[in-house]
Amino acid sequence: MRVLCVAQGPSHVQWQIPLAWAAQLAGHEVLVATRPPFTDQVTRAGLPAVAIGDEAAVDALTRAAKQEFLAQVGRRVAEEGGSGFVPTERELLVAGGRKMIAIAEGMADGAVALVRDWRPSVVVHDTGALVGAVAAAVAGVPAFGHTWGATPDGVFDIADDYLQPYFGPLFEKFGVAPRTTARAWIDPSPPSMRSPIPVPRIDMRYTPYSGPGVVPDWLWSGTGAPRVCVTTGISATGGSAPWSDAVQETLVRTLLQHGCEVVVTVKDATHPSLRGLPSGVRVLESFPLNVLLPTCAAVVHHGGAGTGTTALALGVPQLVLAHHLVQRQWGTQVERTGAGLMVRTDVEAGTAAVAAAARAVVEDAALRENAARVAAEIAAMPDPAAVVGLLREASESRSSGLPG
Template identity: 45%
Template sequence: MRVLFVGHGPAHIPWIIPLAWATRLAGHEVRVAVRPQCVTPVTRAGLVAVPVGDEAAVGAVAARRLPLWPGRLRSADQAAGALEADLADTLVEKMIAVADTLTDDLVDFARFWRPDIVVHDTAAAAGLVAAAAIKVPAVGHTFGVSLGVHCENEADLRPSYARLFERFGIDPVVGPSVWIDPCPPGLRTPHAVRRADMRYVPFSGPAALPPWLRTGRDSDRPLVCITGGITTTALDEIRDHVVASLRELGADVVLALTTAQAENLPALPKGVRVVEFFPLDVLLAHCDALVHHGGVSSGMIAVTHGLPQLLLPQNAFQEHWAHLVCASGAGTALPAKAAEDAVGTAMRDLLARPSYQQRARSLRAEIDATPTPDRLVGFLEQCASAGHTNVHTPAEAEGR
């Protein structure tokens, strides 16, 4: 079987790596189509990348600024603070505009390589077009949140979505979709699309363990990781006072940064370490808590280690994830412009109250109970053989 994976932006690539590798290890041929900017993360994972689109054109669309300022959520009792409808709609339209810059190359490659099935990031609508062009099933793959491009019925058909298909002389994909979803139920918002549950397996790149991670801790002080993610500068402006607040609590701190972020650091106090481009899933195995910007990947990796989280979201999308974590009981959040002393107070509570870690461990148990990626390969095989996605997912098969 030939399987074409279609990725989205850099922060999304790690989400599709585990299933892509599980498919490859099952003996199938795998290609991962991505914009040029994302080729290196794919090849660094040992997979074959197919560059599609012109990076200048893709980047110009992807860089369009959206009204993502804080406070663009509905109240927390509505799907744990869902994005306002107009903002979600704007995000989907941007995804469609990005897809429009990629579909020519992607459809050309699909017609040449003839995959048996397409697995696309739910933000990568170009995958739907490529699958329709060669008449094979398309399966979505979420990036931790219930957002993406789909059309469940004729009433939902967007003109911009239809145009993606029409220029290739094909009908737009309309009808029930299925999304492979690694997000545990306790952090998942309601959504119309049918889900195929899959265990979340973190992937954040290779590493060589430094000496301090090859031995036991040299103190009984809590070790707290701070990160703003690898694709944002979300915490750059407030990082120093966050570090100072944690040190005042007596916690040791490790900063997970990009090389560019590390170059601009001031002198660090004793008890603070820095790691550059180090896999967060490896690092958090040694930590007691995570402070971060509200990135979905950062937060999910913390969940896999049963760690409580302090979130400092800087935009509405990050606030959305923060609301989900807070609603689950696995963490707490502060507004973007919280007073400096609020960080120390929140972290003291996070480390002292057992319920945060208990809820984080409960979410980890939900992850552990879901089907592993290799079992989803069988689902893809069945979809490819049937020519559609209306087959039982592993979880559905177990429930029969």
């Protein structure tokens, strides 16, 4: 079997690595296709990468989609006679889906050329790489979606009246009928964290993967103090945090005053935003969270699904400092499970809420118990090898008993 995995961006690639590993270990041929700037993430994981997509086209198309959305907002403001109009969450989710279709447009020519040359048996694409559905239709093979934690509902509603006029022509360009949904969605998120939208799913245990790293000698010795990881995830640029300097200062000083050992993980340890950190704070550059978090009492992050799901899988309570919609969506889901807390940095007038939440995420025994419960839920899910078996059945029969 030839398995083509398609991922669109830096925070999406890592979700498909465990399944790609499992397929390769089972003796199948695997390729991971992604946009040119992100192929190094694939090769660092020991997998073959293929660069697809025109970055200039992707940039232009996503800018156009954003301008279209802003124009719609402007018309609504004019219609309602004031500047107080705020888009609904549904409108924001649909705008996110439109952006993903724009990215697919910029990747389509490369993806179709690849499947015509390599002839995969099955295509697995992440929720941000809708071009995978187009490539599978051209190749005439099954397409499976691969979610990434808190997948925006707008992706599951890709066939709705607003998005379909944009998505359908992308299939028609290559002479194939539109496929509006995947055969099923491979879902590594625990059931207690999922969107209520009824889509066919294949459960798969989340395997934390955050890339390579050299383990420092202090990691497992510790100081006896509760260790707290503060991270912005790989989707943040450089070492900058997606929250204000005042929030970061309050957060770190509160944790230090509370007797915690603070470890800040960043992509770039030389970033100017780190110069104001108090003495005693450790900084780790590009270090795998799946190695660090088992030594931590809690993690504070920006609402990234990769960071958050890694914390859930390892039973570590989390504090989400959320600013935009997708981050708030993740924080809301975490709070619903009781495994963490959220502070909305887009609406909080001060930093008192951050200080209170920082103390609570370290102290609250109920958060630890709930985090452990969700970790057990994840551990009970089928492993990636089981999902590879389902993909093989689908590629061989094209009519297996899979969901949907």
